Amino acid sequence: MDIVIKVVQFFMSLSLLVAIHEFGHFIVARMFKIRVEKFYIFFDPWFSLFKWKRGDTEYGVGWLPLGGYVKIAGMIDESMDLEQMQAPVQPWEFRAKPAWQRFLVMIAGVVMNILLAMMIYSGIRYTWGESYFANEDAKWGYVFNEAGERMGFKDGDKIISIDDVKIDDVNEIRQMLLLTKDDRHVVVERGGAEVDFTIPFDELLAMRRNREYEDLYMLRVPFVIDSVAAPAALEAGLLAGDEVVACGSRTDIDVVTMTEQILPAIKGDTAHLTVLRAGERIELRVPVNEEGKMGVIMKADMFQPRTRTFSLLEAIPAGVNMAIDTVVDYWEQLKLIFQPKTKMYEELGGFISIGNIFPSEWDWLRFWSMTAFLSVMLAVLNILPIPGLDGGHALFTLWEMITGRKASEKFLEVMQYIGFAILLALVIYANGNDIYRLFTN
Secondary structure, eight states: HHHHHHHHHHHHHHHHHHHHHHHHHHHHHHHHHHOOEEEEEEEEEEEEEEEEEETTTEEEEEEEEEEEEETTOOOOOOOHHHHHHHHHTTTTTTSOOOOHHHHHHHHHHHHHOOOOOOHHHHHHHHHEEEOOGGOOOGGOOOEOOHHHHHHHHTOOEEEEEETTTEEEEEEHHHHHSSSSSEEEEEEEETTTEEEEEEEEEHHHHHHHHTTTTTTSSSOOOOOEEEEEEHHHHHHTTTTTTOEEEEETTTTTOHHIIIIIIIIIHHTTSEEEOOOOOOOOTEEEEEEEOTTTTSSSOOOOOSOEEEEEEHHHHHHHHHHHHHHHHHHHHHHHHHHHHEEEHGGGGGGGOOHHHHHHHHOSSOHHHHHHHHHHHHHHHHHHHHHHSTTTSHHHHHHHHHHHHHOOOOOOHHHHHHHHHHHHHHHHHHHHHHHHHHHHHHOOO
């Protein structure tokens, strides 16, 4: 059932994004009285799932979910209708229109995807607000994995700033460490004093390449007892509300170190605890069973997310800014892929990777968040100056606007074939990565 929910969300999102993108091309073409012969969601080689015709346009849904298209009369596009291009130019054709109109038709799909992302993010802010964990609430600091320790972090560090940017949202830490092509300067509070250090770009790159960013850090949770279940622990004097601050000579006490390191090392023995109770430090000896447990339940609600609420007038600019930030962040990630030394091309994924970003349980907030992100991704990828993509068509038209020289139809035809080859190679490579990871992870 989980996979069904993921698949349904994926196709709902993809259908919406394709329809909006192609509608951008369609509506601007019609504004300039350019004939649109086909409007398809998904591709329809050999046959379509269903279709109907209204006016000059055939509308339909194809069977191949690799995108969608509008077939604009008098344009060399994915339809490769060369016979039409050999006929005399008609006033309602794309090629008959001035360059600035053709340019606007080409970028309209990208613009629509950005506008859609802005609308969705605004709706999310208005409906759900913004839920986040505040960095200032991390008063016990963070716990780091091995990659974090290699970078210079230590368990208990409270992160103050990265590259002189003060951290507010806990998730900003991971984002700032991932989206960089340079070293990062970090300031932390450690043992009551400020400590600064520089994380080399090579370490950040290794962290990303090895996918160690997923559990790079966690909020450090103190070992506070919610209830005592074992009679032996009660007899030893443990009470609900006690905070364990030391065990023997170890003072780096938190839930992770106690449950995964300290207690397993002394199972079947006695824990020499120092607990904080009503501001007083108390020494206790508590038995540890053969499973490495003391028979206590830890307090689980030490951190509560904060929520920013937005009125409608506040939600719109907040959504616009969020869409812009997402475009910038995704562009930064994309640039890393084109830098061979980063080896970020190894992270490229296809339909399986995209489908996996959706949750296995229905969650409208997550669905709309992922759809907005994919809308940004679709816009950025489509504006790349690759023949066959909107960016490639726009680039040739922009060149014509600047130089006054129009590219020949033969040149555009060749470029279209080259673009197809590049895009096909990327699709095969990305989906091949997905299949490879299925068998190796």
